[in-house]
Amino acid sequence: MSILYLDCFSGISGDMFLGAMLDLGLDQERFLRQLQTLPLNDEYSIEIKKGIKGGITGTDVVVKTHEHHPHRNLLDIYAIIDGSALEYDIKQKSKQAFYKLAKAEGKVHGKPPEEIHFHEVGAIDSIVDIVGACTLISMLNPTKVYASHINVGSGTVNCAHGILPVPAPATLELLEGIPIYSGEEAGEFTTPTGALILNIFVDKFGSMPLGIPEKIGYGLGKAERKSPNVLRAVLLKELDRMESEYAEGLERDAVAILESNIDDMNPQLYEAIIERLFQEGALDVFLTPIIMKKSRPAVKLTCLCAPNKKQHLSQIILKETTTLGVRELLAGRIKLSRKIEEINTPLGNLKVKIAKIGDETIKAAPEYEDMKILAKNNNIPLLKAYEIVKRYLTV
Numbered sequence: 001m002s003i004l005y006l007d008c009f010s011g012i013s014g015d016m017f018l019g020a021m022l023d024l025g026l027d028q029e030r031f032l033r034q035l036q037t038l039p040l041n042d043e044y045s046i047e048i049k050k051g052i053k054g055g056i057t058g059t060d061v062v063v064k065t066h067e068h069h070p071h072r073n074l075l076d077i078y079a080i081i082d083g084s085a086l087e088y089d090i091k092q093k094s095k096q097a098f099y100k101l102a103k104a105e106g107k108v109h110g111k112p113p114e115e116i117h118f119h120e121v122g123a124i125d126s127i128v129d130i131v132g133a134c135t136l137i138s139m140l141n142p143t144k145v146y147a148s149h150i151n152v153g154s155g156t157v158n159c160a161h162g163i164l165p166v167p168a169p170a171t172l173e174l175l176e177g178i179p180i181y182s183g184e185e186a187g188e189f190t191t192p193t194g195a196l197i198l199n200i201f202v203d204k205f206g207s208m209p210l211g212i213p214e215k216i217g218y219g220l221g222k223a224e225r226k227s228p229n230v231l232r233a234v235l236l237k238e239l240d241r242m243e244s245e246y247a248e249g250l251e252r253d254a255v256a257i258l259e260s261n262i263d264d265m266n267p268q269l270y271e272a273i274i275e276r277l278f279q280e281g282a283l284d285v286f287l288t289p290i291i292m293k294k295s296r297p298a299v300k301l302t303c304l305c306a307p308n309k310k311q312h313l314s315q316i317i318l319k320e321t322t323t324l325g326v327r328e329l330l331a332g333r334i335k336l337s338r339k340i341e342e343i344n345t346p347l348g349n350l351k352v353k354i355a356k357i358g359d360e361t362i363k364a365a366p367e368y369e370d371m372k373i374l375a376k377n378n379n380i381p382l383l384k385a386y387e388i389v390k391r392y393l394t395v
Helices: 014-023 028-035 074-082 088-109 124-140 169-174 192-201 267-279 307-320 368-377 382-390
Strands: 002-007 044-053 056-065 144-147 156-159 162-165 212-220 230-237 251-262 284-291 297-305 327-335 337-345 348-357 360-366
Touching: 014 056, 014 124, 014 192, 014 212, 014 230, 028 044, 028 124, 044 124, 044 212, 056 124, 074 088, 074 124, 088 124, 088 169, 088 192, 124 192, 169 192, 251 307, 267 284, 267 297, 267 307, 297 307, 307 327, 348 368, 360 368, 368 382
Parallel strands: 002 144, 056 212
Antiparallel strands: 002 230, 044 056, 156 162, 212 230, 251 297, 251 327, 284 297, 337 348, 348 360
16 A cells, blocks of 8 residues: 655646656656547647756656637536546546636636636646646555645736736635645745645645655756755555564554653653643653753653644643643554453452563563552562562463
8 A cells, every 4th residue: 555745845736746746657658648538639749858956856747739828618628538538537537626626716706617717727738737647646546645735835926817926816725724835935836736636636734654665756847946846756655564574463553752852840840741641642751861052951751642642742742841842753663462461369350461472472561550459458568469470470
């Protein structure tokens, strides 16, 4: 099972997406054969070549056409798609994409989708970009598609409707519900076609998910910028399906690691914050003595938790300690399978944590709180209680 991750640090456009996907190594000939079935009367050609932007080598896709000022509506584009020999799923996804685009344009201009006349996005190059994107996703067939937060740029853009703010109104409609930001450099970093691709394909937005990178591709943008104008695509192999050098029977999952360096907090407060973190779902919490700048002694607070708990627990750390920030790391974890069993001993019944690899028991440890109760009830030292119970633990 594979995950496609789109790193949109320089935004995204249709041609950048095509370039990044082809740079992953997808079959160019198969891709071109699909597009050649579009009934566009050979009014365009596609050039696919290697290039470099900002020191990064990638694939540049250029759609060349002599068409000017097209005014196609939604039904016109449906007719082009239906008149092709594209695979069924590609046809359906392409039509769904153009309907979403028409709906976004219609909301901006106060018209129903069927009455929208596309301008730039109705041109042959945009049709090829959108149908091409649907084709490449179908060819790759990832299990999931993730993307980073989206750099949309800033300033203004000149289009068929005149000078518009960046992101353009239809682009922003398509990005509704998606985390976006404006970088330091002005320009249109995310185009309507790029926003549409994110809207229809991406399952989740955020940092790169846990996995093993198998292939990396770069799609080149056209504008010259201070930063590399590229879209990075990373194909990841999901961790839980990887072949492993470890023995069969081990469990695998992901864990978030939250860390803060603290040098200005009353040490008496740590007990309360540790207890609160455990109550809210932390897997483990511990303190490490460290030396910070100017040789100041300090404490590193570390909290381990399930990835879906990291935001909640980070907020607790920020609110209940003096730290100004929390580092978030994601790590794979390999562990023994565990279960709690109750055994009978001369001191009384006792819960024991059993750890196994497959069917083989590797470790067995009595629960500490139960041991305290047994020692107290039998009026013997805790150490003596452990010595007695140890005889009844089989590994």
